[in-house]
Amino acid sequence: MSSSESPxxxxxxxxxxxxxxxxxxxxxxxxxxxxNIEQAEDIVQETILKALETWKFGKIPENPQAWxxxxxxxxxxxxxxxxKLHYKIEHERAALLKSEYTLVPSVNEMFNDNEIKxxxxxxxxxxxxxxxxxxxxxxxxxxTLCGFSTAEIAKAFITGEETISKxxxxxxxxxxxxxxxxxxxxxxxxxxxxxxxxxxxxxxFNEGYNSAQAAQLIRExxxxxxxxxxxxxxxxxxxxxxxxxxxxxxxxxxxSRSESRLTPEGEIxxxxxxxxxxxxxxxxxxxxxxxxxxxxxSEISSYHLEAAIAFEHCSARDFSQTNxxxxxxxxxxxxxxxxxxxxxxxxxxxxxxxxxxxxARQELQEIxxxxxxxxxxxxxxxxxxxxxxxxxxxxxxxxxxxAIELTLSEKERRIIRHKIGSLRK
Amino acid sequence: xxxxxxLFRGGDMPESKRSxxxxxxxxxxxxxxxxxxxxxxxxxxxxxxxxxxxxxxGSGKMVIDGPFMExxxxxxxxxxxxxxxxxxxxxxxxxxxxxxxxxxxxIRAISRTGM
Numbered sequence: 001m002s003s004s005e006s007p008x009x010x011x012x013x014x015x016x017x018x019x020x021x022x023x024x025x026x027x028x029x030x031x032x033x034x035x036n037i038e039q040a041e042d043i044v045q046e047t048i049l050k051a052l053e054t055w056k057f058g059k060i061p062e063n064p065q066a067w068x069x070x071x072x073x074x075x076x077x078x079x080x081x082x083x084k085l086h087y088k089i090e091h092e093r094a095a096l097l098k099s100e101y102t103l104v105p106s107v108n109e110m111f112n113d114n115e116i117k118x119x120x121x122x123x124x125x126x127x128x129x130x131x132x133x134x135x136x137x138x139x140x141x142x143x144t145l146c147g148f149s150t151a152e153i154a155k156a157f158i159t160g161e162e163t164i165s166k167x168x169x170x171x172x173x174x175x176x177x178x179x180x181x182x183x184x185x186x187x188x189x190x191x192x193x194x195x196x197x198x199x200x201x202x203x204x205f206n207e208g209y210n211s212a213q214a215a216q217l218i219r220e221x222x223x224x225x226x227x228x229x230x231x232x233x234x235x236x237x238x239x240x241x242x243x244x245x246x247x248x249x250x251x252x253x254x255x256s257r258s259e260s261r262l263t264p265e266g267e268i269x270x271x272x273x274x275x276x277x278x279x280x281x282x283x284x285x286x287x288x289x290x291x292x293x294x295x296x297x298s299e300i301s302s303y304h305l306e307a308a309i310a311f312e313h314c315s316a317r318d319f320s321q322t323n324x325x326x327x328x329x330x331x332x333x334x335x336x337x338x339x340x341x342x343x344x345x346x347x348x349x350x351x352x353x354x355x356x357x358x359x360a361r362q363e364l365q366e367i368x369x370x371x372x373x374x375x376x377x378x379x380x381x382x383x384x385x386x387x388x389x390x391x392x393x394x395x396x397x398x399x400x401x402x403a404i405e406l407t408l409s410e411k412e413r414r415i416i417r418h419k420i421g422s423l424r425k
Numbered sequence: 426x427x428x429x430x431x432l433f434r435g436g437d438m439p440e441s442k443r444s445x446x447x448x449x450x451x452x453x454x455x456x457x458x459x460x461x462x463x464x465x466x467x468x469x470x471x472x473x474x475x476x477x478x479x480x481x482x483g484s485g486k487m488v489i490d491g492p493f494m495e496x497x498x499x500x501x502x503x504x505x506x507x508x509x510x511x512x513x514x515x516x517x518x519x520x521x522x523x524x525x526x527x528x529x530x531x532i533r534a535i536s537r538t539g540m
Contacts, residue, residue, distance in 0.1 A: 012452070017445035045443060052438075052448045056455035056522075057471040057502050149444030 012064060015221075017048050019228075020065060021147035024072050026119040027110050029144065030182045031076060031093075034126055034175050037144070043079065047072045069111045077107055120145060120232055121239060122182040128197045129180050136171045137200045138207070139164060146225045156207060156218045184238060194239060198247055201229050202303070205251055209258075213409050216266065223258070227251050245294035246303035252287030253310035256280040268411050272319040284314045302338040305330045324353040341372045345379060352382075357389035377406035381416055393423055428535040429514040431471070431504040431521075435497035436528020454522040462506065467517060471504030497528075505535075 021044050028040035050071055051064070061067040080097055096102040109115060127140040135157075142148040142156065150168065154161045174180070185193040207214075208222025230248045233239045260278040261269055269275075291307055309330045316322040331347035344367050352360035364373075364383065373379045384399035400420045404413050438451060462469045476499065480491040508514040511534060518530045 012449065012456075015446065015449070017449040021445040048445050048448050049438075049443060052452050053501065054473045056452050057473045057504065058456070058459050058469065059472065060456075147445045149447070151441075152444055152446065 012060060016064060017051070018147035020068050021048055022145045023116050023120060024068065025144050025147070026123040027116055028072065028076055030119040030122055031097075031107065031110055034180055034182050037172065037175070039079065041144075043072055043075045046075060073107050073111060077104060080107075117232060117235065118184075119182070121184055121236055124197055124229065124232070125184055125193055126175075126180055126182045128193070128200050129178075130193075130196060131174050131178050131180065132171055134200065134203060136167055136174075137196070138204055139167050140171050141200060141204065141229070142225075143168060145229065146221075152218070156211075156214055156222055158211070158213050186238075190238065194233075194241065194243070197233070198230075198243055198303070201226050201233075202247060202250075204229070205247075205254075209254055216262070220258070223251065223255055227255070242294045242297040242299065243301045243303055245290045246301060246307045249287045249290035249294055249307040250303055250310055252283045252290060253307060253314050256283035256287065256314060266411070268415055270415070271313070276318060279314065287311065287314070300333070300337075302334055305334040305337075309334075322353070324350055328354045341367060341369055341376070345373065345376065345382065349382060352386065352389070357386045361386050361390075375406070377403040377412065377416075379403075380406060381419075384416075384419065388419075388423060396423055426507040427510060427514075429506050429508055429511070430533045430535060431506060431518060432500050432531040432533070433502045433504075433523055434500055434529040434531070436501070436523035436526045437496065438526055451522060451525075454525075458520050458522060459504075461520070462517060466507070468507045469504050471502060473502040474500055476501075 024044045024047065025037075025040050028043055029037045032039050047068055051068060055061070055064075080103065093106060096106040110119070123145055124141070127144060128137045132140065139153055139157075142153045143150070148156070150161050150164045154164045157164070184190075204222055205226035208219045208226065211219060214222075227248065230244055230251065233241075233244045234248060256279050257274065259280065260274040260276070263269060287307070288311070291311060294304055294307065309327050312323050312327050312330075328347070328350045331343070331350055334343055335347055344363070348360045348363040351363045360382070364379070364386075367373050380399045380403035384396045384403060387393075387396035387399055397420060400416050400423075404416050407413055407416075438448065459469050476496075478491065480489050481487070482489065506514060506517060508517055511532070514532050514534070518532055521528075521530060523530065
């Protein structure tokens with residue numbers, strides 16, 4: 001055995017199979033047409049399996065990515081020939097796939113770097129077609145672009161595999177029925193459609209950042225994936241925009257704190273108690289540079305404001321030096337353009353820091369959608385905190401207990417029990 | 426040190442578990458296992474085998490496609506491993522990730538001429 005062929009434990013980068021699966025599904029779906037996505041998924045599955053079966057004996061190719069692409073190309077060409085798939089393909093390149101002279105070069109061309117990125121972007125817009133519900137968009141993105149399996153998606157959303165399978169089945173029906181194609185919208189459409197894509201990426205990030213129950217590894221994956229997807233948008237002249245940069249800044253700032261948010265045992269550490277020396281400074285700097293890029297243009301989106309808020313937290317030396325007044329101003333603007341219940345709830349938390357508990361209570365009372373807010377454990381947890389600050393101890397206890405009832409997360413329950421415990425002192 | 430041949434049969438990941446991430450994790454286990462053997466001086470060297478092949482038979486030299494058999498009965502690959510004796514070769518093989526998915530390892534000592 002020559003030294004170049006010896007088993008090398010670290011030759012394969014983390015998530016190589018998953019990331020390449022996402023790219024190959026995008027390329028092959030573009031090649032076969034969206035309605036034939038299952039054919040694309042099958043080929044990718046076979047390709048990865050072949051890689052596993054071949055490489056596991058210690059012979060990892062020098063360029064694993066190129067190996068995968070060659071295997072996938074060969075399978076795709078074979079399927080087009082054997083199944084006469086081109087009869088089912090209805091896009092601009094279909095004619096090229098019919099002739100033996102153009103079949104192979106056409107398939108090869110689709111696997112160059114630019115075309116791969118283009119296919120991923122097309123896939124992103126197709127997954128975020130307005131025909132799909134938000135949850136279907138996220139599911140489809142994870143399945144096709146990020147290479148997650150049904151089981152892994154179910155884990156990320158803390159739901160059953162059956163639910164995810166059904167959801168995917170329905171989206172595939174919708175693709176066929178509505179003849180949804182893999183295209184990047186142009187002209188007047190691009191703005192509106194981009195907003196849907198950004199929203200989906202934002203939700204994906206939130207799912208990773210805020211889910212109190214999903215396993216830590218899955219959460220980190222979701223955060224990393226949301227960044228990669230936003231990065232794809234930012235690299236393309238048609239799809240890049242100040243909003244994209246703002247979203248990337250937001251993701252960087254929040255991720256910079258992920259190391260300090262949990263104890264080694266996985267317990268939640270509140271912002272005030274986090275060890276700020278553990279915050280990742282290079283991510284904060286990256287966030288800063290995206291925030292600067294996002295300042296071009298006149299529109300201030302919710303991503304801009306959320307990034308600005310996260311920036312304030314990241315740049316405060318300790319909790320007491322946080323510029324709460326500035327943060328409250330951002331929250332006011334945020335509520336003006338995006339007055340969601342959760343935003344107002346967060347604003348009330350900041351109000352408590354700036355104007356005191358009484359003002360925060362007032363703020364909560366002004367939220368009209370009582371039914372919705374009363375389903376949040378955070379609402380009762382905040383009411384408890386307000387009552388405790390105003391020395392209304394029995395009320396505080398009742399609120400905290402209500403909060404405990406509402407959260408499904410054992411970790412959050414422990415945090416609130418701790419707060420109840422400190423009431424007596 | 427003696428040389429031993431490991432013949433692998435079956436051990437494919439069940440279809441329901443074949444996500445790209447899980448497949449990479451499984452491959453990583455193989456790499457870790459073999460890397461550990463290399464580090465301990467049990468030189469491993471092996472190759473996967475294609476699922477198709479030919480068979481040439483007897484004095485008639487009859488050539489047929491084959492071997493045709495169930496996937497789990499077919500030799501999917503081989504490894505050559507250095508070990509002190511059969512006992513060590515058996516012990517080493519127990520760490521092989523193929524066993525995780527119900528695969529089989531046939532271990533054969535390589536006979537040396539003159540011994």
